[in-house]
Amino acid sequence: MGNQALLSCKSKRSLSMNRHQSSRKPNRILSTKTTNIENDYIISKGIGEGMNGKVYLVINRIDKAKYALKKLEDSKQARREIDLQWRSAQTCDHIVKIVDVYENKINSKKYLLVVLEYMEGGELFDRLKKKKKFTEQEVAKIMKQVCTAVSHLHKMGIAHRDLKPENLLLTSKDENAIIKLSDFGFAKEACQGLNTPNFTPYYVPPEILLFEKYDISCDIWSLGVIMYILCCGYPPFYSYNGDPISPGMKKRIKKGQFNFPDSDWLQVSDEAKELISGMLETVPEKRLNIDQVMHSRWMLNSLNLPRTKLRSIKILNDKSINLKEIDLSMGQALGEMRINDDKVLNIKNIESAENPLLKRRLKKLSQNKKTKILENLIENIELNPIISIPIQRSLSMPLSPTTQSLVAFYYTSNLKNDLTNTQN
Missing domain, CATH: 3.30.200.20 (Phosphorylase Kinase; domain 1)
Structure with a gap:
């Protein structure tokens, strides 16, 4: 599936054009x-x-x-x-x-x-919270529809990159309403390269946190998180201190450290747990692809799955666990940090930057330390996916402060961290 997604965009578009021109x-x-x-x-x-x-x-x-x-x-x-x-x-x-x-x-x-x-039925999870009984069979019914959308996208070589419950909408208020995938703000053709961290914390795959390039298998990880939440009411990875994302949460995501507590998972089938584990595989090459998900034992046996009431609805209605609110706040924070692909960044002169903390720290440091900070910062720009996009910049490392000016891309939060780490 990954190789298919890396087909030439130009050739795919050409085929698409020919198909439309012949019978559109x-x-x-x-x-x-x-x-x-x-x-x-x-x-x-x-x-x-x-x-x-x-x-x-x-x-x-x-x-x-x-x-x-x-x-x-x-x-x-x-x-x-x-x-x-x-x-x-x-x-x-x-x-x-x-x-x-x-x-x-x-x-x-x-x-x-x-x-x-118009999706009159609203968000899927809002509907689920109103249900009195929710079973594993119903989880399978939901997952089949969502996976159908993802399968279609992956066959087109498109990664959605923002699969989460808020983007799953219902066509009507009827019990048998169709589930549809929305919000393609982060979607991209995989052949164009996937680099930017377009994810909210609960659904982010480890390869992004590891600053690696990724492919359409990132969507499978998000599907695994969604299925996990449907089965028990809470995500497999979360922050213990109440923050949207924490160092401990990042570490658990990178290592794929999650479990199925008996208190909430005893009534869930082993096939469901096996499928979730396959989707939450930390190594993208070993992770299930969408065809394997749709042809898994759990999916194919959906009509014979347990009809035992799951605890997920009760937990989703717990006022102290507001996944949507945390996701939205983190999404807005990421949105402020993220840089659009089509914007050109202007370089700031670090000596004239109006930042009191920066000025105080730079004043204390020797010229050698300033140079080292700039070198580390530029390396961070190249490696950090939050800002790893094409940047127009010129960098001249000075022999002395009087002959050349220090020029670098300036990003407050990252620079502050670099300065702090260097001093420590």
């Missing part, structure tokens, strides 16, 4: 509209919020049908998100479909207004 229908071609969206839709209330802002309910002026509206600042990343979600949803019933895209200016800033099918 007009409604299969996505084209943005430059007319005012309010000519066609009535913008109603806010119905959700993600990392990129609010999601609104909109109503078509002609047939009064309801849709969701997502507002994105026009950028290379936003256009990639729209393209990948639109293309993947064309032939998969478990991915939220894009209906229209408008290019409109709001307060002189250009936005892409994405009209999506």
Whole structure:
């Protein structure tokens, strides 16, 4: 599966173009509209919020049908998100479909207004919390639908990179509503290279924490975490001190240290535990691929799984365990730290940086220590995936402070840590 995902993007797109050119229908071609969206839709209330802002309910002026509206600042990343979600949803019933895209200016800033099918049932976990009984058979029913979406993406060579319960939505409030995957803000074609840490803490695979390049198998790890939570109500890796992520939590993720406590897992089948363990394999090459997940003994035997009531719903309703709130806060923090692929960074002169702590520390250090800090910092920029993106910079290590200026990319939190570590 990993090798398939690394096929040339150019050749895949060429094949896709030929296929569409030979037998395409007009409604299969996505084209943005430059007319005012309010000519066609009535913008109603806010119905959700993600990392990129609010999601609104909109109503078509002609047939009064309801849709969701997502507002994105026009950028290379936003256009990639729209393209990948639109293309993947064309032939998969478990991915939220894009209906229209408008290019409109709001307060002189250009936005892409994405009209999506309205998922009236809301988030999957919100529905689950209202259930009185939840069984392993129902877990399998959910996982089959989510895995169908992931399988479709992986066959297209696309990694979603943000699989989590908040992105699993229901088409309606009916008991048999279809589950669909949403939010392609971090999705990317694997052949373009996967480097940036686009994950929230509970679902992050070890290869990202180890600063390694990764592939579409990262989605399998996230699926394993989701299945674990469905079975017991809490994630396999979490911080003991209440922080979104801690050094101890990172260490356990890297080593794959988790277990199945009898108090919560005694009623869960061995096949389920075996499948979760295969998805939470720390070595990506040994981790199950999506086909192996879908053809596992647990999946194939789903109709014969236990109907015993699981404890997960009771635990999910525990007010002291708010996974969504912690995920959202951590997601926002990562969003502030993460740098978009299409932005160019301006280099700051370290001598003129307006940072009191930096000035005090630099004043105490000798010129040799300053040089060493800069060398370590540049090495950190190259290795740290949080900022391991193309950066336009010039670096000149001075022979003396009077002949050349110290120039480096300046990132407050990382530089502060480097300075502290050097002094210690």
